[in-house]
Amino acid sequence: MSNRERSIMSSFDYKKNSVRAGYFIMLLALIALAAAMLYPFGTTILSSFKTKQEIFSFPPSFFPQQLEWSNYKEGFKYVDLIRAFWNTLILFAGNATIPLLVVGLAAFSLSQMKLPMRKGITLFFMSTLMIPSATYLIPSFLNLQSLGLINSYWAFWLPAGANAFNILLLKGFFDGINKELFEAARLDGASELRCFYRLAVPMSIPVFSTLLIFSFTSTWNDWYWPSLVLTAPEKYPIASVVYRNIIQSLNLSWNVKFSVLTVIMIPPLLFFLVFQRNIMHGLNLSGTKG
Template identity: 45%
Template structure:
């Protein structure tokens, strides 16, 4: 018997695709997705190709999409040597590592306490944390600045690490995930005499690795892309890559435009590649953090 071709089963069956109206809607949705993809990819390609042009061609009008006066790959070599990219990359990784450590210890303990420990006003405290999600970040920027200045953390990594422990969104994800871990596991550990700290590190944390891995990707993306607060709080020797790009590249008046595009392309693609490699872990972590088991 000859096997018949059929589409992969989704919300629409092969029978549904035989209806002209449904088929038209299906093609229309695919067209919309294709247009959205082109709109998102176009700026990346413009930055990549402009970094391969001579400066005169970048400033020409009408603009060209592909280089016409040759492909100047040496622009990227000069872009790498223009600023100390390894130094600012190291600063970015220091910020990421400190933020992740603070999140594991502070937010991890807070999520564990709100999920598995019983104490007065637990639900009210949880809602208080969630309430901060509705407060615009601009309203507490000045109070944060004053607090960090009085603590003597300005100009150093501590000005970035300390506020990382007050992220209500991460707290929500971690608590929701830990709510899905059976309480019997922790009760057995308490019966055996394990302290709450030991219970967290030996049971809660290992079982929460998927959601912590997802948060690590989010924290890395924030450390890589955020420039306003680090540029405002850190000294030049401690600034991450994004803040250095803002100061030394985007604000530089004497730097050729093709060199700016080359530097921006170098900085732009690593987080994209990381997301492409780890996207399944991001989606899985969000699913596990948003659905109670």
């Protein structure tokens, strides 16, 4: 007997014309979806090598007639990407540390500790996911202003510790860990903090890696919130710098703008391609272990 696992459909099913037609339709749909998703990236990259005349030519051309590398040189004159990149890394460092210290402990408490009204607290966190983020934007700004945290990176790090989605994601993973491991550690005299850092965290590397990747992409792409809480331009992350100095600029041609957008698009794409396995593995584990 073959040890190969049987799929949903057998080899006999694949010989049917109706099954082949269905797979052909799904293949066309996937190709159309992939083309729709890749088209903006291709347009941005190829337009960064075009001349100003090619950008506004009609009918428009997808590929440039020649590669204009001078667009990148001119684009770097209008934005300090090195400082903006450093500011973004500082924000990411705080946003990556907070989930481990605060969100992880909250999720561990709801999952492995006998808290009063634990189900009610979990339901409260779930209900906050239904609230649009625009409704608490102004209250959050006023709270940070009353605390004197405007124009400070703490205006980003403190809200990162109150992310209900991350709490529920980690809780779903912690629920799948055998509770007997923690009971045995407690019998040996381990505290709850020791159980978390010595047992829960090492076994939760995939889901924590997923949170770090999500944190990186959100920090890299966020421009609206930094524009509200940061008043000093030298503290702006890369998305805010590009939006203010490139997107809103009326003096730059579109080919130069596309060159800067291409440069800042590369790091998150590489980050995702390298760690995409961690993303899928972490989400699958957190979704099936509950």
